[in-house]
Structure formats: structure tokens, C-alpha cells
Amino acid sequence: MVSINKNILRTILIASYILLIALIVSGISALFSYLNTGADRSTMLHTEIQKVEQYLPKLVWAPLLNEGRLMDQENLNALQNDYLDAWYVKQIAYKTNKTAGIKDYYTDSARKNLYDFIELNAANNITIEATTLKHHPTLEFFSEDGQLAVVTDRNVIEYKRVFKAEKMVLETTEISTYKIVLLLEDGFWRIRHLVKESTKPYIFETSKIITDSLNIKGINYYPKANPWNMFGDAFSIDTISKDFKIIKNAGLNSVRIFVQYEDFGKANVSPKKLKKLKQTLDLADKHHLKVVLTLFDFYGDYSIINWTLNHRHAEKIVTTFKNHNALIAWDVKNEPNLDFESRGKETVIAWLDNMIDLVKSVDTIHPVTIGWSNAKSASILKDKVDIVSFHYYEDLQKLDEAIQTLKTEIPNKPLVLQEFGLSSYSGLWNPFGTSNKDQANYHKKAQEVIAANNLQFMSWTLYDFNNIPKEVVGRLPWRKRAQEHFGFITQKGETKPAFKYISKP
Incomplete structure (x- = not known):
């Protein structure tokens, strides 16, 4: 009877040891997999909204006649997605006066200016609700090593409302031109420079629609x-x-x-x-x-x-x-x-x-x-x-x-x-x-x-x-x-x- 109990105990110990080893191997495997998997950009954005459902202004690229390396469609799509995401996180940051997501789409020097602006707005109880509705980008330059791109974004239609202590103090729609320099870092395009070159009020013009024949x-x-x-x-x-x-x-x-x-x-x-x-x-x-x-x-x-x-x-x-x-x-x-x-x-x-x-x-x-x-x-x-x-x-x-x-x-x-x-x-x-x-x-x-x-x-x-x-x-x-x-x-x-x-x- 004692011998039987010893065998049972020995079996339990061996099984426990095997289970422990399996758990350790599984944990190491999961950690290795995580470290070799690219980060989910939607997680970086601190949002559960998928890319296709977060920011979709009308965007029309000019024909690709840029200097430097030829830009293929795959690289252009990646640059476009990251560029629009950069606008999105900036709009969210200006609305909330929080910096979440900024570092994922702007380089060190570019994000410092954004941080300073957000800090100033927060101190003065100012928030900005804004969006861009249309973009007309032109790729001016794409480096031979594929790490740098220069874009001119013309006729960008922007709508914004500025609030002071939750009271609206400004509402405006503008049409602007931007010069943008983007760097490819860690597989993602980040904005190095974004400079507004010109801006003016935007006024939508439409022709008169004839309604005389209506008889509803x-x-x-x-x-x-x-x-x-x-x-x-x-x-x-x-x-x-x-x-x-x-x-x-x-x-x-x-x-x-x-x-x-x-x-x-x-x-x-x-x-x-x-x-x-x-x-x-x-x-x-x-x-x-x-x-x-x-x-x-x-x-x-x-x-x-x-x-x-x-x-x-x-x-x-x-x-x-x-x-x-x-x-x-x-x-x-x-x-x-x-x-x-x-x-x-x-x-x-x-x-x-x-x-x-x-x-x-x-x-x-x-x-x-x-x-x-x-x-x-x-x-x-x-x-x-x-x-x-x-x-x-x-x-x-x-x-x-x-x-x-x-x-x-x-x-x-x-x-x-x-x-x-x-x-x-x-x-x-x-x-x-x-x-x-x-x-x-x-x-x-x-x-x-x-x-x-x-x-x-x-x-x-x-x-x-x-x-x-x-x-x-x-x-x-x-x-x-x-x-x-x-x-x-x-x-x-x-x-x-x-x-x-x-x-x-």
C-alpha cells in the first residue's frame, strides 16, 4: 500500500514538473512572438476605431512626377495613411488638450511644437474642434533610400471652432497650402516639418438650382x-x-x-x-x-x-x-x-x-x-x-x-x-x-x-x-x-x- 502511494505521489510530481515546463515554454514563446510583432496602430492611437472608420477627408494626389526615387502605390498608400492619421491625432489632441498618439506620428522636433501649443491652450482653458475636409497633395521628392518624402498639400479645406472656457469664440473655414517633410522611422511615416505656407477664408460657391417646376x-x-x-x-x-x-x-x-x-x-x-x-x-x-x-x-x-x-x-x-x-x-x-x-x-x-x-x-x-x-x-x-x-x-x-x-x-x-x-x-x-x-x-x-x-x-x-x-x-x-x-x-x-x-x- 505504501509502495502504491509512493508511485502515485511520484506520478503527480512528474506531471506537475512537465506542466510547469510547458507553461514556461509557452510564456517565453508568447513573449518572443510579441517582441517580433509590429505594434497595432489603433492601439497607439488609444482608440478602438479601425483606420477606415476614423478620418476620411477627400484626398486627391497629383500625378507622381517627383524628383528622386520612383514612388510605388504600396509606399504611397502607407505614406497617405500615416499622414492622415497624423492630422487625426492632432485634431484629437487639440480638442482634448492631451498628447496621446502625437509621438507615433511626429518626430521629436515636430512634436515639441505641438506639446508646447497644447500646454499653452490647456493653461488658458482653450480647446479647438477641427477637421480637414479636402486635401490635394503633390509628392515633390522621395529619397533614393526611401526614408524621406517632401509633400506640398494644396487647397486643404479646414473647418475649426475655437472655445474659451467652453464658449465658442471663433468659427472659420479656411483653404490653405502646407509644405510637409516626412521621415520613415520604425516602419512608419512621421511628420518632421509641417508648415502652413498660405491661407485664406473658404467660401463655397454654387449655381442657383431651378425649383419653379416642382409640384410635390x-x-x-x-x-x-x-x-x-x-x-x-x-x-x-x-x-x-x-x-x-x-x-x-x-x-x-x-x-x-x-x-x-x-x-x-x-x-x-x-x-x-x-x-x-x-x-x-x-x-x-x-x-x-x-x-x-x-x-x-x-x-x-x-x-x-x-x-x-x-x-x-x-x-x-x-x-x-x-x-x-x-x-x-x-x-x-x-x-x-x-x-x-x-x-x-x-x-x-x-x-x-x-x-x-x-x-x-x-x-x-x-x-x-x-x-x-x-x-x-x-x-x-x-x-x-x-x-x-x-x-x-x-x-x-x-x-x-x-x-x-x-x-x-x-x-x-x-x-x-x-x-x-x-x-x-x-x-x-x-x-x-x-x-x-x-x-x-x-x-x-x-x-x-x-x-x-x-x-x-x-x-x-x-x-x-x-x-x-x-x-x-x-x-x-x-x-x-x-x-x-x-x-x-x-x-x-x-x-x-x-x-x-x-x-x-
């Missing part, structure tokens, strides 16, 4: 089975085609549909989503309907550092569909004034102003609008938009007065009542709500006001809905139940009394 008589559209997820897995050409036929036969000539920023892939727009959107526009054209395409639905981050990502999203969609026959107008954002309190009114308006310029720079033909949630906000950026659009869910008796006020404030732009309607819900969560008859009377009166003012319009909405995402109206059941019953047609496909007044009083 339409409706906001989602399929009844998948509202707010129109381009998801339940996307159906047959359903949309049938609905568009109903809309056309009802005497309407246009629909408003929505593109959600994240759903469509953010900066890297999904080809599958673009295909579904094209199919929808094709169906609208087939049924002789025009489309108001609303961008950035369900998007609420107006941070300046993310503008370049927003630009790439909008640029792709506008470029893809600007020549489509069904398109009648771009709606930059749905009800952005609802974000004034949470995101800051100045920030939201600056984003809208800049996004209008982006859309107009890509499409010089179609008018641009903003879908304000009320008439009170509709005069904001009135000189930038081509159509003034507003929503109205207030007292219908005051609609005529609101229209007259807008006509006085904005006498030279078309007005579109872009959303209006009344829920026909009355039940457990609102026993004193409105009925189908009330809804019909509402639309009859609304159409009378519209006709009297020769107003263009888009009502809300074709169908009652059974499944409304909580992101739309929240979780409160009385709000969800009301939102489910704004349609002219029930979920069962039966027309409600209000359908009689869908296009005229």
Missing part, C-alpha cells in the same frame, strides 16, 4: 410590414411596387423615403443596400412617382471629428443616384432641431450647413432641403436650402397662420409641408383619443388649407403599423399605440375614411 403632392412611405427597416431582410420589390401603384392611383406624384446612416454602412456604404435603394427608385420611376430622398435618418452624432466619415457616406449615395430619373430632391436630415438640446444647436446647424455644401458639390441639379420638425425652425439656413420643408403636428387651426409667417420670412423659396397627420387611435392607452372620423376630418381640413395656400405637401403615412421600433417613439405604450395608427390604410389593407382626402379636400 406626396406621402412619406414605409412598407406596412417593416417600417423603419425598409431595406432589411424583409425588403420586397413586389410589396413596394403594389404600394407605389396605390399611391399613384390615389392622385399623388411623389414619395419620401429614408436612408439610415448605420443601416447603410456608415462611411463604407453597403453595395447590397445601394442595390435595394436603386430597385426602389426604379419602381418609383416605373409608376411615375418622384422621390424625395432623406439622408442620415436615425443619426445624431454631429461631432466635427466625424464629419469626414459622414461626407464619404453622403458622397457615395449622392454620386450613385444624382442622375436617377425618379429623384426630385435631397433631404439632408430628418428633424435635426430635435437634437438641438442634446447635441448643441450651434453644432447641429454647422453640420447641416457643411453637409448641404457637400451634397451640392456632388449634385448641382437637384434641390436640397432639411426636414424641420416644426414651422418655427424652418427659417434656419433658409439661404442655403433650395426648398423650405417643415412638419406640422400641432393645432390645425393655426396652420394657416404658420404658413403665412413662413411666406413673409421666406418669400422666394418653395414651401413644402413635409409631414402632417393625425392618429386614429383610441383605446386602452388613450380612451379619449381620436377616431377614424376625426382623422378624416383632419385631412379634409388640412387639404383645404394646403389648396388655399398653393402649398406642396407630403402626408404621414400610407399604412398603419403593427411593429414600431422603440427608437422611434420609445417604449411607452400610449405613444407606440398612437404612432401605429397614422395611416390612410389599415394593417389589413382596408382604406380608412381619411383616404378620401389623401390628395385633395
